[in-house]
Amino acid sequence: MKKISLVAFLVVALATVFYACSKSDGGDDGPGTGQGFDKSAMLASYADNLIIPGYTALQQQLANLKTASDAFLAAPSEGTRATLKQAYTAAHLQYERVAAFQFGPAESALLDLFVNFSGGLDYNFNTSGELTGFSVDSNKIEQNITAGGYTFTNMVRSSFYSQGFPALNYLYFGPNAIDKLNADPVKRKQYINDVLARFKALVDKVAGDWPAYRAGFIANTKTDVGSPIGSMINQFAYQMDLLKGPRIGWPFGKQSNGIVFASKTEAYFAGISGALAVENITSLKKIYTNNGNGKGMSDYLVALGKQSLNTDVLAQFDLVIARLQAIPDPLSASLTGNAAAVEAAYKEIQKLLTLLKTDVPSATGVQITFMDNDGD
Amino acid sequence: MKHNLLTYVMIAAGVTSFVACSNDDDNSNPSVKPYTVPTTYSFNNASYTTSTQRVKMAIELDAYLKLANAGATVVPLDQAKVTNMWANSGNPFADASLNTSGKSLREVTSDADLYKAYADSVVRYNIATPAAPGVGGLVPRGANKIIVGPRGLEYGQSFVKGIMGGLYFKEAVRILGSVKTVAARDTTAAQKLWDEAFGYLAVPANYDSSLAYPNTDPNRPLLWGGYLAERGKSIQAGGIIFGAFLKGRAAIGGYDTKVRDEQVDIILAKWEQLAAAAALNYVTAPTASSAIGNFGTQLHALSEGQGFIAALKYRANNNKLSPANFATLSAIINKDFYVLLNQPGFTDLVTAQTILKTAYGL
Known part of the structure; x- marks a missing residue:
């Protein structure tokens, strides 16, 4: 009897040891892999149909x-x-269509910072002074024009706010823009041309790098930090944070107890902020579904068994688009003149943000990395 | 008959162990006996109060220094309070049991003067001056702020991440290294050391690496324990380190020095890799376009990175990171942060990333 119980004890003990060992590295696993879905084909389709074009x-x-x-x-x-404004608007709208591809070549070139700086997510409209959100550093621009010898490569806010769309927007459509051009034509025109040349060089670099980058992009079907899928899902969340913050919410006063910052709307002087926001979110939906071609992130979600989440996301996209379309441009005027419409849009943006920043990353096993999430 | 056989076996075993114990030479250790590895750190005689107290002291001092970060305007700090919390003098802690513990942060920290100077510098630069290259002061970070020196170093972070290396990790390396020298039969001494090292990991006895502990949970992992999930998910740091602490502790009771020593190596390798993974994150994050232009975010991250790179100084061996590569990392992270952040292509930070990735397989 004793012998039997001793043996039984040993068996239990060993089993416990084995169990403990196999358990010890548990708890860190990601979710399922969506077998049967061709992630590489999805990425190739993104590169060939949306990104490179x-x-x-x-x-x-x-x-x-x-x-x-x-x-x-x-x-x-x-x-x-008037002709210029059409061309400017077309260019800025096209930028919104690629804004969410801020990874790989665009990230290496820091394209978004140098051509359409949003001010980031960590600068408070209420307490951080003038250079927040989609501002323009007109002082720096005027200083550059007067003094010459400027450089566009410094990685500080005043540099980002004095080139790209913010600078063009101010120099073309800002207060007394035409008078200022006539008063000081040589240096001012030079500056505009230098800004355009810098802009072109950056976009040429990104467009030129993509064909070579493509092979690695479509081959990497992992979802870890820095992977193509991880980067794209981070960008969905990041673009939503920009929409909730610098594009709509913060100019609307959501960070400042209702105090409106009308001049901090995107492309304020051109007065097309509303159209840009609509294009941004419409493009984001188009990216999410890969233009509905069956090879989109939405299809990947369905392959992961997240059908109902996908349905929610699509419906919420449509709701946000409809609410933003209901705000008349210029957005800067609607922030006070049509506050109810802005508030309605803001509410739906928040819901879509939660879906894209929490639910979709969790369903795909992607970590959101663009926020400092230490809590310290 | 069966009983008799068993009796003989037991007597024989008893004789053997008696003989073994009376023998003093190196081959005298008892043979391995079966042991159970529990799923929680619930060993009968487990005790690591001192370690836990030192963790709590750092948490209180860190929280005190961070008071200055609140809001946009200056929140004054008391230098004497900082000094007292560091040395545990004058009953400085809200948790009274810490005041009477007879222990302090200072007494076990390597490079103690340096880390104390970081804490003091928080007080020194807590002034109503906007920071700029060459000028220490305040940098906005969201609706709050951070306090940095003339070269952009956020001293609160270099302090707390610094002592995570210079106190807790360094002590774990020292203590677990010494466990390896304890004879198998001397289980109590080994268990005491083991517990002390485990306490510096600062996780609850029923730690579960799959849980997300809210920061309101009094039972939540602290300091390194918190970083198991925060920066160690992708290397399974939580499951592996906690599992090895359980297994090694159980092995001591079973006289199984081979498994015990293997667990020491597993713990120290993974802990060091965790420091490297955190450092990698913090020398990478400030180079992302979502962070560039936000000095509050960038300087904060680099300052954390500086602390985690400093932790690698106390690593158990050079198996992963060569002395030359450590020197390169240190030289980079001790440069003026404003210079690092304005390099086209972030050449230095990319060099640091490459060293960390290559050395630690990240």
Whole structure:
């Protein structure tokens, strides 16, 4: 009897040891892998249908912008500026279509910072002074024009706010823009052309790097930090944070107890902030579904068994788009003149943000890395 | 008949162990006996109060220094309070049991003067001056702020991450190294040391690496324990280190020095890799476009990175990171942060990333 119980004890003990060992590295596993779904084909389709053509189109729009800009600078007037504004708007709208591809070549070039700086997510409108959100550093721009010898490569806020769309927006459409051009044509035109050349060089670099980058992009089907899928899902969340913050919420006063910062809307002087926001979110949905071609992140979610989450996300996209379309441009005026419409849009943006920043990453096993989540 | 056989076996075993115990030479240790590895750190005689107290002291001092980060305007700090919390003098802690513990942070910290100077510098630069290259002061971070020196170092982070290395990790390396020298039969001494090292990991006895502990949970992992999940998920740091602590502790009771020593190596290798993974994160995050232009975010991250790179100084051996590569890492992270952050292509930080990735398989 004793012998039997001793043996039984040993068996139990060994089993416990074995169990404990196999358990010891548990708890760190990700969710399922969505077997049967061709992630590589999804990524190839993104590269070939949305990303590479998106940057090619941006190159084309910048060429058009340069032509219209040349005509405007040759004879600054309301007439030439009307044509210029069409070209500027087309270029900025095209930028919204590639904004969410801020990884790989675009991230290496820091494209978003140098051409359409949003001010980031960690600068408070209420307490951090003027240079927050989609601002323009007009002091720095004027200083650069006067002093010359400027550089566009410094990685500080004043540098980001004095080139790219913020600078063009101010120099073309800002207060007394035409008078200022006529008063000081040489240096001012030089600055505009330098900003355009810098812009073109950055976009050319990104567009030029993508074909070589593509092979590694479609081959890496992992979902870890820095992977293509991980980066894309991070960008869904990041673009939503920008929409909730610098694009809509913070100018609307959501960070400042209702105090409105109308001039901190995107492309404020051009007065197209609302259209840009609509294009941004419409493009984001198009990216999410890969234009509905069956090879999108939405299809990946379904393959992971997250059908109902996907349905919720799609419905919420449509709701946000509809609410944003209901806000008349210029957004800067609607922030006070049409506050109810902005509030309605903001509410739906928050819901979509939760879906894209919490539920979708969790369903796909992706870690959101763009926020410092220490809590310290 | 069966009983008799068993009796003989037991008597024989008793004789053997008696003989073994009376023998003093190196081959005298008892043979391995079966032992059970529990799933929680619930060993009968487990005690690591001193370690836990030192963790709590750092948590209180860190929280005190962070008071200065609240809001946009200066929140004054008391230098005497900082000194007292460091040395545990004058009943400085809210938790009275710490005041009467007879223990302090200072007494077991390597490079103690350096880390104390970091804590003091928080007080020194807690002034109503906006920080800029060459000028220490305040940097906005969201609706709050951080306090940095003239080269952008956030002293509160270099202090707390610094002592995570110079106190807790360094002590774990020292203590677990000494466990390896304890004879198998001397289980009590080995268990006492083992517990002390485990206490510096600062996780609850029923730690579960799959849980997300809210920061309101009084039972939550602290300091390194918190980083198991925060920066160690992808290397399974939580499951592996906690599991090895359980297994090694049980092995001591079973006189199984081979398994015990293997667990020491597993713990120290993974803990060191965790420091490297955290360092890698913090020298990478400030180079992302979502962080660039936000000095509050960037300087904070680099300052954490500085602390975790400093922790590698106390690593158990050079098996992973060569002395030359450690020197390169240290030289980079001790440069002026404003210079590091304005390098085109972030050449130095990318060099640091490459060293960490290559050395630690990250």
